[in-house]
Amino acid sequence: MWRLYHFTLCPFSRKVRFALAVKGVTHELVQERPWEKRPEFTAMNPAGQTPVMRRSDLGGTDLILCDSVAITEHFEEALERTPLLGATPEARAETRRLVAWFDQKFYAEVNAPLLAERMYKRAVLKGAPDGGMIRQAGRMADMHLDYIDFLLERRAWISGGQFGLADIAAAAHLSVADYLAGLEWDGHEPAKTWYSAIKSRPTFRPLLAERLEGLPPPPHYDKLDF
Amino acid sequence: MWRLYHFTLCPFSRKVRFALAVKGVTHELVQERPWEKRPEFTAMNPAGQTPVMRRSDLGGTDLILCDSVAITEHFEEALERTPLLGATPEARAETRRLVAWFDQKFYAEVNAPLLAERMYKRAVLKGAPDGGMIRQAGRMADMHLDYIDFLLERRAWISGGQFGLADIAAAAHLSVADYLAGLEWDGHEPAKTWYSAIKSRPTFRPLLAERLEGLPPPPHYDKLDF
Numbered sequence: 001m002w003r004l005y006h007f008t009l010c011p012f013s014r015k016v017r018f019a020l021a022v023k024g025v026t027h028e029l030v031q032e033r034p035w036e037k038r039p040e041f042t043a044m045n046p047a048g049q050t051p052v053m054r055r056s057d058l059g060g061t062d063l064i065l066c067d068s069v070a071i072t073e074h075f076e077e078a079l080e081r082t083p084l085l086g087a088t089p090e091a092r093a094e095t096r097r098l099v100a101w102f103d104q105k106f107y108a109e110v111n112a113p114l115l116a117e118r119m120y121k122r123a124v125l126k127g128a129p130d131g132g133m134i135r136q137a138g139r140m141a142d143m144h145l146d147y148i149d150f151l152l153e154r155r156a157w158i159s160g161g162q163f164g165l166a167d168i169a170a171a172a173h174l175s176v177a178d179y180l181a182g183l184e185w186d187g188h189e190p191a192k193t194w195y196s197a198i199k200s201r202p203t204f205r206p207l208l209a210e211r212l213e214g215l216p217p218p219p220h221y222d223k224l225d226f
Numbered sequence: 227m228w229r230l231y232h233f234t235l236c237p238f239s240r241k242v243r244f245a246l247a248v249k250g251v252t253h254e255l256v257q258e259r260p261w262e263k264r265p266e267f268t269a270m271n272p273a274g275q276t277p278v279m280r281r282s283d284l285g286g287t288d289l290i291l292c293d294s295v296a297i298t299e300h301f302e303e304a305l306e307r308t309p310l311l312g313a314t315p316e317a318r319a320e321t322r323r324l325v326a327w328f329d330q331k332f333y334a335e336v337n338a339p340l341l342a343e344r345m346y347k348r349a350v351l352k353g354a355p356d357g358g359m360i361r362q363a364g365r366m367a368d369m370h371l372d373y374i375d376f377l378l379e380r381r382a383w384i385s386g387g388q389f390g391l392a393d394i395a396a397a398a399h400l401s402v403a404d405y406l407a408g409l410e411w412d413g414h415e416p417a418k419t420w421y422s423a424i425k426s427r428p429t430f431r432p433l434l435a436e437r438l439e440g441l442p443p444p445p446h447y448d449k450l451d452f
Contacts, residue, residue, distance in 0.1 A: 074318070
């Protein structure tokens with residue numbers, strides 16, 4: 001049995017959870033608050049970050065997977081069903097480019113500041129967020145929604161002709177920014193239409209149902225019509 | 227023919243160059259200064275970052291690979307010779323975990339501040355670097371060298387039993403920090419012995435021979451005995 005150590009508002013955990021659901025990998029969930037640096041968690045992943053996956057039914061040593069890219073690449077190699085990277089070298093390169101775009105660029109410009117100000121400072125430290133940081137994250141989020149519109153005016157899915165890991169990565173990161181009231185969807189019809197289709201998927205809905213105690217999302221967060 | 231758009235002190239470019247040399251992929255080099263945002267470069271990679279690889283001899287559309295992970299995964303899939311990720315799922319997961327460690331953690335804690343202060347502020351803007359930032363990067367670099375020592379006391383290579391992509395990623399990132407005088411090797415014998423072996427490889431030496439105009443490395447930088 002696989003066990004996934006995740007945090008509800010960690011976009012990398014969400015990417016892995018959505019991918020596992022699409023690929024049909026059953027797993028137990030363990031909620032981890034990485035900033036608490038639980039020794040048993042740091043022993044599994046010295047980087048101290050979610051997500052981590054552990055498989056304990058192998059008889060010998062447990063298999064431990066750290067880092068969301070290592071996890072998704074592992075299941076892409078291990079399970080032929082529902083390939084998420086694409087069929088051709090071109091498609092795979094484009095999917096991986098866009099996964100890196102959301103994991104690195106969207107995360108650094110939008111989710112890292114929103115998580116620091118709205119989640120960590122407010123919900124954990126009970127302090128006041130920095131309004132300037134939040135406004136700057138909102139401006140960057142708008143540029144990212146413009147780029148998603150640009151892509152979706154040229155292709156059916158963010159990954160290309162077919163739904164794939166770039167859609168999963170985008171949905172994971174956008175859903176965290178949306179939970180933290182960092183997205184203004186008006187004026188982004190292609191992105192809205194795409195995200196509404198993602199939200200209606202049974203493999204994505206469990207993520208939208210979760211709440212972090214003391215930090216409710218905005219009312220539109222889990223609605224298909226937003 | 228492949229063309230690689232790189233920047234001499236970009237650790238992600240160095241990772242790709244070292245990997246291509248080990249795998250024997252011939253390519254032309256184009257030096258790119260990503261902060262200048264050359265329109266032809268941004269058209270290839272909207273993220274505006276090195277490295278980018280382009281193949282123009284395919285007849286139809288050029289194949290463009292953006293992001294160092296997308297590039298190394300592409301060549302791992304395309305060329306069976308000299309596998310760099312490992313033979314088993316466990317080895318591959320460990321290699322990818324450590325590549326992410328250097329690309330994300332070492333980069334954010336050591337190379338990003340060193341490149342900002344010692345390369346961009348000093349060599350490009352001709353300004354004064356922030357000494358506090360540089361000292362903090364040095365403290366983090368020392369913790370990373372401790373972790374490399376810890377790994378190398380338990381295994382032959384950073385990737386595990388065999389040389390692989392985690393060694394390549396580590397060497398790429400460490401070489402940039404070393405160029406920027408950010409590493410204090412004394413007291414890190416396992417890391418030193420490993421890096422001396424890397425430095426002697428004909429596939430790595432061309433990287434050590436390059437210089438950035440106006441920003442010389444410290445005297446020990448390209449010496450095997452340092």
